[in-house]
Amino acid sequence: MSGVTFSIEKNKDFDLRWFLDSIKFDTDKLQQGETIIEGWVIGDESHTADSIIIEKKNQTLEFPLNVSRPDVINKFYPIDNETGGYRPHLKCGFRVSIDFSQETFKLGVKINHKTYWAANIKPKKPDTLIGATGWIFLDNDTNESVPQFLGEKKVTENWICDWNYYFTSTSEYLNGFCKYTFLLAPSKEEVLQEEYPYIRTKETLTEKLTLNFGDHITWPAAKLKDQKYLCYDMAETHWTDHGANIALSSCLADMDENYLSDINATYIVVSTRGDLGDKVTPAVRSVRLKTVMSNSAALISDNKIVNHGNIKFFKNSAPNSYKKLLIFGGSSANFMLPHAANLFGEVMFVHSTGSIDKSIIEKFSPDLVILQTNQRFIATPPKPFINNETFIKKVKTPI
Structure with missing residues (x-):
């Protein structure tokens, strides 16, 4: 109950x-x-x-x-x-x-x-909202996703300044070192607005952020809406692997890796209760697309830390590109990893929700970097840099 x-x-x-x-x-x-x-x-x-x-x-x-x-x-x-x-x-x-x-x-x-x-x-x-056709959404979360959707969420006067500091700092550090983009993962209610029990305001924090810093941001909402019922499911907050792969392709296109952005993934259909399906009684199950990793790609190491501080490393002996991809992201980025591992020779994921660890950059020496956060997190701008030294000791990677 x-x-x-x-x-x-x-x-x-x-x-x-x-x-x-x-x-x-x-x-x-x-x-x-x-x-x-x-x-x-x-x-x-x-x-x-x-x-x-x-x-x-x-x-x-x-x-x-x-x-x-x-x-x-x-x-x-x-x-x-x-x-x-x-x-x-x-x-x-x-x-x-x-x-x-x-x-x-x-x-x-x-x-x-x-x-x-x-x-x-x-x-x-309750920590869930249920739409008229049974779709489940997050509610009463610490990020106030409903007030954000309704345009009621207030931020400090320094909010734009803090985001400007983030983008200026990360750009100055990464420019000339590698290609990079900032991926803003759309919330489920952003893409499935007709299933959501509230009407979206015309201007949310997202519009304010993209208006000021759109040149830095990959915002794949329109592409996800084109295939929305394949990109999200009824019982999970996060996008499906297919939705994540559309976002990954958008990032690669924005980094001028057009050949890689056009490569499609292979899927299987799986049944799951999801993080929202587990919150209601009786539990709700749904089906979603799950990426199939190639035989040449493998997860080499995972420090098993839940959420912040988690580091995973993948290697592929026969990739489409031998370039190295590094993702500083959140939970949504995890759904991109199987397809990314199929595409690249080496992929590293660091759960830092968009904050860069300079030591990992310098030791891993990536060709491409994706900084990722979720739409509902933008009320609190991330720090440009973070130190994951305590977590690095627990994972077997090139760093």
Whole structure:
């Protein structure tokens, strides 16, 4: 039951048996905050439950037990095939829709005109949004992705100055050393706007960033929208491998590596619950395209650090290009790595969300560098440089 906590008030008078199967948003009434509560309740053989009671603030609501639950009855009241036996009515389930409104409420059962309280239910803000057709999106995240989408996210007066410092510093360092670009990975709601339960404002932080620094940025939103249902899936925040590969191709084209940008990947179709599918109950599965790595490409080392500080190194004995690619990126960049490993002789990924480690640049000596962050992260400009020395010691790479 994602986003819900509750405590049980044990009834001491008799054996009250009950269960909450799910508490979930009513997608037909999403904007009104309606929530569907499903479950069942039975007393013992002497106490038959008649209805459930929900008390919130100064309001008391009563709902009949009108859903047949033969699965529950069969478990608690099995019939002896030889002698027969007592079988209570099958309608011990409930399915009700109420205004959740982020408030604590009590759930009880009425038996013989008396209410017995079963649980205190305290909701917390959900971390997912569900569109009208079931697509799941991130909500209540630390980056305030919904306020960003609505144009409500405020940044400091120094925001543009901080981004200018980032791009000026990274450009001065990389110019003449290698080709490079800054990849801004579009958020799922940016590409799948028709599936999102809110309407996008005309000017977000993205427009402000690309207006001021567009010459530095690879922004593949238009290309992703052309194949949007192959680039994202219902149950995952991140793009699919196919979406990531379109972004990688856009980066290569912006770095004048047009031959490599035109090479297509080979995929298999996989089923997954995704990071968002795991946040809802019941869990949601979807299918997505996954890149097949060639037999000549292999992951040589991975320091296994989760997120920041993770370093992976790939090598290919028969690549399309013997150039070396280095990616300073975030979680979205991971989905580019199999295709990148197929294309290049050597690929290194450093999870730094766009910050450069000078020691890695100097030791790995890349031909191409991609600096990557996600659209929802841009409210906080990255630092131009970072030191990964403690993480480098844990990975077997040319550095």
